[in-house]
Amino acid sequence: MENRIHNSYLASKVMSADQAAAQILPGMTVGMSGFTGSGYPKAVPLALAAQIESAHARGESFALKLLTGASTAPELDGALAKVGGIDFRLPYQSDPDLRTRINRGEIEYMDIHLGQVAQYTWFGFLGKLDMAVVEVSAILPDGRLVPSTSVGNNKTWLDLADKVIIEVNSAQPAGLDGMHDIYYGTALPPERKPIPLTGPDDRIGEPYLRVDPAKVVAVVETHGPDRLGRFSPPDESSIQIANHLVEFFRHEIAMGRLGEQLLPLQSGVGNIANAVLSGLRDGGFEGLTAFTEVIQDGMLDLIRTDTIRRASATALSLSPEGVEEFGRNIEHYRSRIVLRPQEISNHAELVRRLGCIAINGMVEADIYGNVNSTHVAGSSIINGIGGSGDFARNGFLSCFVTPSTAKNGAISCIVPMVSHVDHTEHDVAVVVTEQGLADLRGLSPKQRARAVINNCAHPDYRPLLQDYFERALRASPGKHTPHLLGEALSWHERFVASGHMKP
Structure with a gap:
């Protein structure tokens, strides 16, 4: 030893x-x-x-x-x-x-x-x-x-x-x-x-x-290795989500709200996050920076190719293959990676000052842009909120990503009302599924609902969401955030009872 x-x-x-x-x-x-x-x-x-x-x-x-x-x-x-x-x-x-x-x-x-x-x-x-x-x-x-x-x-x-x-x-x-x-x-x-x-x-x-x-x-x-999992190759849904985000960033550059090197990236953990990072490389971005919590394989690959020139995090979370790559080229990475305490990597003051672009996964979003990151059917914890809230509330852009359905279509990830709120509508700027992207900035609740339903919901569930929203409008005309309280969580009740959200 x-x-x-x-x-x-x-x-x-x-x-x-x-x-x-x-x-x-x-x-x-x-x-x-x-x-x-x-x-x-x-x-x-x-x-x-x-x-x-x-x-x-x-x-x-x-x-x-x-x-x-x-x-x-x-x-x-x-x-x-x-x-x-x-x-x-x-x-x-x-x-x-x-x-x-x-x-x-x-x-x-x-x-x-x-x-x-x-x-x-x-x-x-x-x-x-x-x-x-x-x-x-x-x-x-x-x-x-x-x-x-x-x-x-x-x-x-x-x-x-x-x-x-x-x-x-x-x-x-x-x-x-x-x-x-x-x-x-x-x-x-x-x-x-x-x-x-x-x-x-x-x-x-x-x-x-x-x-x-x-x-x-x-x-x-x-003398023992970290216990780290392997990441699956990006599936078609993840690639489509990544493409929507890359197209959105290009639009923001064209509008003069972002520069060619964007702003420091924060990316959550998982296959979708890795797909988004790969999409940035394939989309021709270069000279990027990251101010995030975790460096995964996708980000390590961008650092290896200097697509990301500097990255700050609090941890390395690499697959076994990523660990081998990191060890082989550690001199290259040591000049480009800084590891900090999480009270600094996730500090609200610094996230706000640097203007981070936050990209995080979610369990579900509702039609008004509230996000559930942590619970199944409102009661059972999955993992936890992690650092997503540190970046969502304080960053330049807060993007939440998910496939539009789960469990082979039994669950819609766009629902009338989330069963648990981790990120309120006030902290959510962009919602993305493989179906499309909803830019919620500058919109009222009713405008947000139309954008989320039309752009992010799966076609199997979109008519149900449109029907719910239109009936809520009729039932409470003039209300700021129309809801049918007796039905708002009925989709989750139906799933718990039958294993499927569709009636």
Whole structure:
């Protein structure tokens, strides 16, 4: 194993994952690293899950309040959820076992904007942070930490936790050293000062994380890859969505509202996002920038070809093939990628200043432009709002994308009224499906409804939506936002009862 621990005092804290996990006690609030499957601790959570399972077998109560950057991996969220080791979780999750237990009411879950987690912790809204468990790629001789493939909330966890466990993962590329920018200039109100970042590639901090050595109770050596999924090739629907957006951007350039290099891009996670990024490359754009949360394969490909010349994020979320490409050409990427804490990557001040173009997925939109990003039938959580709201409310353009139907046409993703609201109509500028694009800027509710129905709804559902809207107009003439309250959620009720939204 390559030695990555160059500080003698912290080297004296090296122990096994079992020994380290034993220092995490029932009822603790624990902040762990990890953001969309990268940079999470690989060994301590598994050891902790085994210890929790043994405690439960002895009839002892053992569960934690668990905070992270975003979703992690089966070795963390899944392992702890399976043994009943989590009683509270925030902010974003994607593990099936964790999701199931949340929706069964066994785990309390707080869905929160990713840009707010650090400040909520600093404000004391989440209580005292007892322990931090953070993966890094190396420890320097002076005790500073070289961050891993994600930064997330690690700075906050290290600063505020009473005790710290560090996992040093020698499987992470040594070339990550120098890719990070950790800003230590934030402060609590009323002492806050403007954050001095005016371009996506500005460096305003330092490359390393700090930790008080006196708080470090364990250092664990690991050697394991991030658990990351593969992305499917873009399907026809995703390609059509991408084409609609590229055409829209070209129109905005022609109207003088955007320049040829657009504005800094923010792109959510998933196959549609990758398709949109590929569409920008195929559409002839170049010299672009990104100020986003996650760099996926699609964005990495644009950075490789210099279609995107600079990108800022808080995490790398790459397929196994993307990880190999990143490792092979890490010198190229290190000069073009900056990884920051998510309190900076998702900061409202910076998103507004830079004028980001936000492109995020959704579960459904209603005819007035309200968006549901998180729930099925209004009650069951899927993953969480993530950072989409940080960018939608504060960006130059907020675009939400989805296929017009789901489950082989049983679900319309354009509905009379969303069953859960994550993004209100006031924060949604553009809705896109494979059917077309609705530009909602400058429109009244009734004008928005016509644009969404005519441009975004699937032909199988468009007549039903037109009928609903026309009857709502007749039933409440002159009303600002016409609805038939007895029918507004009937589509969802029908789906729950019969498995299909169509009557």
